[in-house]
Structure formats: structure tokens, C-alpha cells
Amino acid sequence: MSRTARTQEEIRRFLAIGAVQVAELDLSGEEAVLRPGPGSPPVTHGEVFLLVRRDGLPVGTLLGRVPEGADPTKVLAALARQTQRQGDGGGGGRGNGGGHEDDTVEAAVRSAGPPPPFTSVVVATRERAGQLARALDSLLAQDHPRFEVVVVDNAPVTDETRDLVHRKYGERVRYVREPVPGLATAHNTGLAHALGEVIAFTDDDVVADVRWLTELTAPFTADPGLGCATGLILPARLRTPAQVLLESHGGFAKGFTPTTYDPREPPREEPLFPFTAGRFGSGANMAFRTEVLRAVGGFDPATGAGTLARGGDDLYGFVRVLAQGHRLHYTPRALVWHHHRETWADLETQAFGYGAGLTAYLTAVLVDRPALLPAFLARLPRGLSHARGLSAVRETGDTGNTGVGPAAPGGHDARSAHPWPRRLSRLQRRGMLYGPLGYLRARRAAGGTTGRPPSGGRTAGGAR
Numbered sequence: 001m002s003r004t005a006r007t008q009e010e011i012r013r014f015l016a017i018g019a020v021q022v023a024e025l026d027l028s029g030e031e032a033v034l035r036p037g038p039g040s041p042p043v044t045h046g047e048v049f050l051l052v053r054r055d056g057l058p059v060g061t062l063l064g065r066v067p068e069g070a071d072p073t074k075v076l077a078a079l080a081r082q083t084q085r086q087g088d089g090g091g092g093g094r095g096n097g098g099g100h101e102d103d104t105v106e107a108a109v110r111s112a113g114p115p116p117p118f119t120s121v122v123v124a125t126r127e128r129a130g131q132l133a134r135a136l137d138s139l140l141a142q143d144h145p146r147f148e149v150v151v152v153d154n155a156p157v158t159d160e161t162r163d164l165v166h167r168k169y170g171e172r173v174r175y176v177r178e179p180v181p182g183l184a185t186a187h188n189t190g191l192a193h194a195l196g197e198v199i200a201f202t203d204d205d206v207v208a209d210v211r212w213l214t215e216l217t218a219p220f221t222a223d224p225g226l227g228c229a230t231g232l233i234l235p236a237r238l239r240t241p242a243q244v245l246l247e248s249h250g251g252f253a254k255g256f257t258p259t260t261y262d263p264r265e266p267p268r269e270e271p272l273f274p275f276t277a278g279r280f281g282s283g284a285n286m287a288f289r290t291e292v293l294r295a296v297g298g299f300d301p302a303t304g305a306g307t308l309a310r311g312g313d314d315l316y317g318f319v320r321v322l323a324q325g326h327r328l329h330y331t332p333r334a335l336v337w338h339h340h341r342e343t344w345a346d347l348e349t350q351a352f353g354y355g356a357g358l359t360a361y362l363t364a365v366l367v368d369r370p371a372l373l374p375a376f377l378a379r380l381p382r383g384l385s386h387a388r389g390l391s392a393v394r395e396t397g398d399t400g401n402t403g404v405g406p407a408a409p410g411g412h413d414a415r416s417a418h419p420w421p422r423r424l425s426r427l428q429r430r431g432m433l434y435g436p437l438g439y440l441r442a443r444r445a446a447g448g449t450t451g452r453p454p455s456g457g458r459t460a461g462g463a464r
Contacts, residue, residue, distance in 0.1 A: 230281020311357020
């Protein structure tokens with residue numbers, strides 16, 4: 001079969017992917033409580049991507065099917081309990097691997113103790129006022145005792161974002177304008193204006209769980225050596241084939257096992273640690289100790305969406321913090337619901353951007369910290385072999401797991417019912433080849449430097 005014919009067949013299969021409902025089920029009490037996902041209608045018959053909670057905490061995901069005429073709550077509760085009895089904690093309990101499974105920090109967070117630190121939440125946005133309003137509403141509903149929200153309006157072409165913030169949110173949200181395009185630049189601007197001991201970042205296309213900020217930032221109080229924390233990202237909607245396909249192959253989730261990455265105890269399962277930063281989390285759900293992030297110079301402005309590098313700014317931040325000797329903690333208790341891209345064209349752009357961002361951030365780290373080059377080269381042979389194995393898994397959808405649980409969205413450890421299109425794999429590889437060049441071009445466009453080191457304490461008045 002020719003490449004054109006294979007591509008056409010992949011697109012045909014892609015278009016045949018049906019929508020999946022999104023919901024959450026709380027098993028805390030005697031009676032299970034079923035709720036639709038954020039912005040979703042009540043659950044009816046058909047396929048359902050289900051987040052399972054106990055005592056309000058996310059413990060796993062599964063895919064279930066509700067027969068026509070059946071009670072969705074009874075069907076899904078029975079499936080969740082059966083899956084739990086079979087030992088996988090709700091269908092998605094396996095961790096992201098590579099670090100140290102760590103319930104110590106999680107236990108300290110849940111115990112009575114000092115409150116989480118004062119936190120600045122930074123949301124970078126550009127001409128998406130409708131999505132931004134949805135995100136801000138969820139952020140202002142957080143149960144965190146003391147935090148501020150800073151919106152960074154990145155290279156705006158209209159006053160829509162500024163007007164929204166001032167009209168609807170008043171003094172509850174600070175508005176900062178950053179004329180230079182690029183997500184890393186916008187995040188650095190937020191860092192320069194942040195007043196909090198901890199700075200959290202999320203995107204304008206998320207809905208944050210009410211305990212998101214508390215769960216993401218409390219580990220900094222529990223562990224004085226912690227430099228960074230990341231959390232769980234689940235799909236807010238699975239209405240289009242693109243959204244279902246992306247989530248079928250892992251989406252942005254990193255599992256339900258709390259994991260601590262310590263540079264003093266490199267994980268044996270990660271031959272390229274700490275350069276395998278994609279394992280640690282994603283930029284839509286991350287927080288840093290503010291003084292630590294400032295000490296490493298913030299994010300490299302030649303990386304990230306909106307630059308020629310296409311991405312990698314979050315991964316750059318993770319590696320720089322780990323390279324300075326600080327720990328990174330992943331907690332599945334800190335949940336945001338993400339609105340995935342909706343079309344095949346979006347997936348193509350995303351695949352190329354992921355590949356480009358991966359090698360762009362590696363280039364950025366080695367350019368900015370050449371002392372890391374010997375360690376990187378020493379790890380490279382085993383790392384490349386490991387990467388080839390992961391690529392094969394991605395393309396076949398077969399991880400070798402034969403455990404219980406349906407293969408579909410949320411079953412991140414299982415075979416996928418929807419093969420990953422080879423065209424997207426090719427685009428990702430092309431992006432990886434382009435990434436170093438894209439980074440160097442972006443760096444040259446920025447004047448050949450990594451930008452001004454962010455400093456703290458500036459008020460919103462100086463940014464208008």
C-alpha cells in the first residue's frame with residue numbers, strides 16, 4: 001500500500017472514532033455519586049470516560065459503557081468497584097514510572113499542619129477571552145487559603161482580554177501585558193510580577209478542580225527541599241475524534257502514583273534522567289518555589305509556544321530545577337481538566353510541536369548549561385535505545401500489559417483501541433530534527449541571549 005493510501009486509510013479510521021462522555025464518580029459514601037465532567041451534560045447511555053474518586057481524591061480512571069435504558073450510576077459504580085477489587089485502583093492506577101513512588105509527602109500534606117504557602121497563579125493567554133473566563137472562574141473558586149491570580153496578556157492584538165479582566169474580575173485578578181510573543185516570555189513576565197512564595201502555572205483552556213491549588217502547593221511546606229511540583233491533567237471533553245485519539249494514547253496524564261524525583265538518587269529506569277522531562281509533568285499543571293525558579297533564570301524565552309522552537313519551555317524549567325539539586329514531586333491529587341485540541345489539523349500541529357519542543361529544550365539546556373553535556377552524552381546510547389522502545393509502543397499501542405481494564409481513553413497502561421497514526425509519528429520525528437534549529441533561530445531572533453533574569457515584587461501598576 002502506498003504512503004498516500006495508508007494516510008487516507010488512517011484518516012478514514014480517525015473519522016470513524018466516536019465521541020465519549022466524560023464524568024466522575026465518588027465512592028466515598030455508601031451511595032456512589034455520579035457527576036458529569038466540567039461543561040458536560042448529564043451522563044446517558046454509551047461510552048463514558050470516568051474519573052473515580054474516594055474521599056474526594058482522584059484514584060483512577062476507566063472506560064465504561066452504559067446500556068440504553070440502564071441507570072448510569074449503578075452501572076459505572078459496579079464497574080468501578082469490580083475493577084478496584086481486581087487490583088488496579090480504578091483502572092488507571094499505575095504511576096508514570098522512573099521516580100520513587102512516594103506517599104510520604106502525600107501523607108504529610110493530608111495531615112493537620114501548616115497551611116500551604118502564599119501562592120501566585122499565573123495564566124498566560126492570547127486572544128481567548130471566552131476560554132480564559134472559564135479558567136478564571138475555576139481558579140477563583142479554589143479552597144486554597146491565600147493566593148493571587150495574575151493574567152499575562154501575551155502580544156495582544158485587541159483589548160478583549162484586558163477588558164474582560166477589569167470588567168468581570170476587578171481587583172480579584174491582576175492584569176499584566178507582555179508585548180513580546182512566546183509562552184516562556186509570558187511566564188517570565190508573570191514570574192517577575194509574582195508576590196507568592198510559590199508560583200503556579202496553568203493554561204487558559206483548563207478547568208481547575210476546587211482543591212487543585214492546595215494539593216499542588218502543600219508539598220512545598222511538607223518538603224523544604226522541593227523545587228517543583230506537577231499534577232494530574234485529564235480531558236474535559238472527548239467530543240471529537242482528535243480528542244479521543246489523543247487521550248487514548250495517554251493524553252497529558254502521568255498516572256495515579258505520587259512520585260518524587262530526586263537528583264541525588266537518579267531512577268534506574270530512566271537512563272536519560274533528568275533529560276526525560278516529559279515524564280515529570282506538563283506546563284498546564286506545574287508549580288515552583290519562586291526563589292528557586294528565579295535563581296535558575298526562569299524559562300528560556302527562545303523556547304515555548306509562540307516561538308520558532310514550538311515548545312519545551314516547561315521541560316526546560318523542570319530540568320534546570322533538578323540540575324540545581326532540587327526535588328520534583330508529582331501528585332495526582334492536584335487535578336485540572338484540559339480542553340484538548342479538536343481537529344486532525346490540530347493533532348498534526350501538536351505532533352510536530354511536541355517533537356520540536358523536545359529537542360529544542362534539550363538544546364536550550366545544553367547551551368545554557370554546557371557543564372551538563374558530558375552527563376548527557378554518557379546517557380545517550382541507553383537513552384536512544386529506550387526512546388526507540390517507547391516509539392514502538394506508541395505506534396502499535398501495545399505496552400505488553402495484559403491486566404484488567406478496557407483499552408481506550410484513560411486506560412493509559414493498556415492496548416489502545418485506536419492505533420496511533422503513522423503520519424503523526426512521522427511528523428513528531430520531523431519536529432525532533434527541526435527542534436535544535438528552531439531553538440537557535442529563536443535565540444538569534446531574541447538577540448542571542450536567554451533574556452532578563454526575572455526578579456520579584458513588581459506590582460501590577462508598573463505593567464499597565
